[in-house]
Amino acid sequence: MSAARISQRISAIAESATLAVDAKAKALKAAGRPVIGFGAGEPDFPTPGYIVQAAIEAARQPKYHRYSPAGGLPELKQAIADKTFRDSGYQAAASQVLVTNGGKQAVYNTFATLLDPGDEVIVPTPFWTTYPEAIRLAGGVPVEVFAGPEQGYLVTVDQLEAALTERTKILLFVSPSNPTGAVYSPEQVKEIGQWAASKGLWVVTDEIYEHLTYDGVPFTSIATAVPELGDKVVILNGVAKTYAMTGWRVGWMIGPADVIKAATNLQSHATSNVSNIPQVAALAAVSGPLTAVDEMKVAFDRRRKAIVAGLNAIDGVDCPTPKGAFYVYADVRALLGKEFPSANGPVRPATSAELAALILDEVEVAVVPGEAFGPSGYLRLSYALGDDDLATGVARLQDFLGKAK
Known part of the structure; x- marks a missing residue:
């Protein structure tokens, strides 16, 4: 055969x-x-000129022609932690940051690190096309919870409760949303986060569109809004959308130190460090203004x-x-x-x-x-x-x- x-x-x-x-x-x-x-x-x-200039200058420095730590340049990890506190009020140490090859690697690393075969992830739907594939590749089972235009493409706690099983391990939470552009209100974010905390679930929150809201609608980080989640939350983000840097391929995940260490071990075998030149560009981006x-x-x-x-x-x-x-x-x-x-x-x-x-x-x-x-x-x-x-x-x-x- x-x-x-x-x-x-x-x-x-x-x-x-x-x-x-x-x-x-x-x-x-x-x-x-x-x-x-x-x-x-x-x-x-x-991409803004000062970011490009930082990359040009980095390319001339021999130290960036070599391997660097698989988890990211230490100065970039610290800058990401500082930026996260600045923008969402969530406090994390540099040791809780893993710099990845774009947001997609952060998504996969997270699910590969947290999921065992058969573990379920509640996925509010419509979803970004990569989420369920990354979950399946990691051995997990995506459980879709659909919210249509009649409810503003926003899932409710009742819907999440109905999807919960003894195999549920993670709630995926995305606001603002790709593909719908929906944004959960601070009250909705808190209600959903408290529900997840009460069930003992992990929350994986993708915050890559945090700076793109309109009509005075605020961005609310579920990690900050619901301290009851404790150390069972992972934040995904990157420079692609905020700084027009889609092709530079720099993202990150922020989470508990043990999860980040495990995910860094995975990345050390998969890709090693993110290219140093884009990392220096990302450092200029996250350390600079939001102009x-x-x-x-x-x-x-x-x-x-x-x-x-x-x-x-x-x-x-x-x-x-x-x-x-x-x-x-x-x-x-x-x-x-x-x-x-x-x-x-x-x-x-x-x-x-x-x-x-x-x-x-x-x-x-x-x-x-x-x-x-x-x-x-x-x-x-x-x-x-x-x-x-x-x-x-x-x-x-x-x-x-x-x-x-």
Whole structure:
């Protein structure tokens, strides 16, 4: 009997849908097609100059041409601890910080360190596409708890209670949310955190969009709001979104010293240290002002309002106004099963995946279908792209989706 070429563990992992959509859009652009990409969550701004300059200067220093500690440059770990206290009031020592190759490695390291086979993780849904795959790869079981637009894409304690079993070990908590842009109020954060603490659960909280909230809505760290969680909380974060540094690949996890030590052991075998030059760039970022993100927020807020108004002008599309991040999550269930024109004759998409593929083929607009984040029937669009491209893309969507019969 011949063995399978690819292991079952890896074969079971789905490709990142958001990166796949972005790659296809960029390939079509490279081929000369005028594609508008709403797929990737990537600020269209350059990394601030002082951060780039710090990296240039670091590249000239021989000490950064060598291996450095697997857990991160000591000065960066301390700066991350200081920045966390500055921004959310959560106090941690440098020994409680692990610097990772982007936020995704922090996600995987955390689940690999905390989960044993069969352990369950409650995953509020819609979720970022990587979470359930990282949980499965670590041997865990993601348990989806869906909150639709009717409740602002925010899960309730009652829903979490209903999902709880004797195998539940972790609650994943994300606010502001990717993909929906939903933000939990301070009262909701406290209620959910106290529930998790009362059940003895770990809480893994992804705070990478902490600085991107709108309309005066505050960011609330569950780690700070609920001290009862004690040492059973892990914070995930990074420089990608706040400082327009998606390609620099620097993230981190903050947690109890024993968890961080174990995760550092894992990373020492997987990747060793994060590249030193981006670490020095990240040091300049987290130690510096928040001017860059404040400037980006002005543009994001303008685009947020424009895209919500533009999508809600389409019959059959319901797009709640997000309070954070830089995504809208449009409900298109009313369009499924409708007839649309296409180059090959009329088409009736039955799923949001089919609708997204049709939109890309017919009007060269890239969006990510709801299947990447949970149930079908939704489209995620990032508004972290230029104003002109946003207006052009929304106009194409209005024209095409308006033809539904």
